[in-house]
Amino acid sequence: MKVACLLLAAGRGTRFGGPVPKPYLQLGDRPVLVHSAERLARAIGMPTTGNQLVIVAGAADEEHLAPWRQHLGELGDVRFCHGGDSRQESMRLGLAAADDDVTVVAIHDAARALLPIAAMQACVEAATITGAALLAMPAADTIKRVDDDLIVHTVDRSQLWLAQTPQVIRRELLQRALDHAAATNFIGTDDVSLVEHLGEPVAVVPGSPTNLKITRPEDLPLAAAILAADLA
Numbered sequence: 001m002k003v004a005c006l007l008l009a010a011g012r013g014t015r016f017g018g019p020v021p022k023p024y025l026q027l028g029d030r031p032v033l034v035h036s037a038e039r040l041a042r043a044i045g046m047p048t049t050g051n052q053l054v055i056v057a058g059a060a061d062e063e064h065l066a067p068w069r070q071h072l073g074e075l076g077d078v079r080f081c082h083g084g085d086s087r088q089e090s091m092r093l094g095l096a097a098a099d100d101d102v103t104v105v106a107i108h109d110a111a112r113a114l115l116p117i118a119a120m121q122a123c124v125e126a127a128t129i130t131g132a133a134l135l136a137m138p139a140a141d142t143i144k145r146v147d148d149d150l151i152v153h154t155v156d157r158s159q160l161w162l163a164q165t166p167q168v169i170r171r172e173l174l175q176r177a178l179d180h181a182a183a184t185n186f187i188g189t190d191d192v193s194l195v196e197h198l199g200e201p202v203a204v205v206p207g208s209p210t211n212l213k214i215t216r217p218e219d220l221p222l223a224a225a226i227l228a229a230d231l232a
Contacts, residue, residue: 003051003124004102005040005166006094009033009110010058010083022214023057023110024064028227032214034068035113035227037075040106040166043120047076052102055110056083056094091191092178095171104128105174107191108166109213113223114232116208120166126203127168132195134168135207136161164207167191173200208232 009023018025023033037053044051053075057065059082072078081097083090091107098105104127108115119135126133139162143155167190169177177194181187188194192202210232214223226232 001104001128002099002102003044003049003104003106004095004098004171005044005051005053005106005108006091006098007033007037007040007053007055007108007110008083008087008090008094009061010056010090011087018217021058021061021064024061025214025220027113027214027220027223031064031068032113032223033065033110034072036108036110036115037072037078039113039115039117040108040120041075041078043115043117044106044124050077052077052079052098054079054081054094054097056081056090056097058083086187087191088178088181088188088194091174095174095178098171102171104168105171106166106168111214112165112211113214114208114210114212114226115166116211116232119205119207119211120168123166123168123205126205127170130201130203131173132167132169132192132200133203133205134190134192135164135166135211136204137164137207137209138162161204163190163192164211164213165191169195173198 024031079097123133139157139160143157144151145153177198180198181194186197210226
């Protein structure tokens with residue numbers, strides 16, 4: 001089994017705001033993206049396993065990425081490519097940059113710098129059996145359906161899970177799912193939703209509450225506190 005990780009960093013992060021794209025914001029002594037890349041590399045045993053990492057960056061972000069290219073290259077077999085206008089197009093471009101003999105593809109948000117390594121490894125194992133798997137957390141809070149600022153319904157949360165990344169898919173299944181999504185004009189809200197749209201099963205692997213996605217300004221100091229306390 002050969003694994004390729006697609007580290008998606010081409011999004012614009014409009015909810016965070018500011019002049020620096022959030023994958024390149026400093027988290028401790030290095031950018032968020034570098035933390036994510038280092039953890040992915042550890043999880044798949046780079047550089048000794050022959051597995052690889054594809055960093056899918058925004059075409060306009062080279063000034064932020066350039067100072068870290070050498071460091072990232074030292075992790076092992078690391079490739080770089082530009083992303084597209086959508087997440088699905090970035091996935092397609094990242095997949096094209098990976099070797100043809102890759103059997104399993106793990107897709108991860110660069111903004112999730114505190115990747116739980118053991119959970120990701122379990123997710124890869126689950127995907128080799130089921131075809132696709134994702135990290136997720138069971139909903140802990142009461143879920144309300146709201147319309148026009150008024151509660152419509154309290155939703156039963158017993159079967160509700162909050163999706164995280166990495167999301168791991170066998171290569172041939174991912175290619176089929178991307179092609180089917182393009183043919184049917186389907187836009188997924190996450191990566192494995194393309195597999196669901198194809199009618200194939202997806203396994204759920206428990207993630208971690210520390211695997212937060214840095215989305216808003218207040219998320220960055222929270223991630224820094226988790227990192228400083230060695231909780232991730």
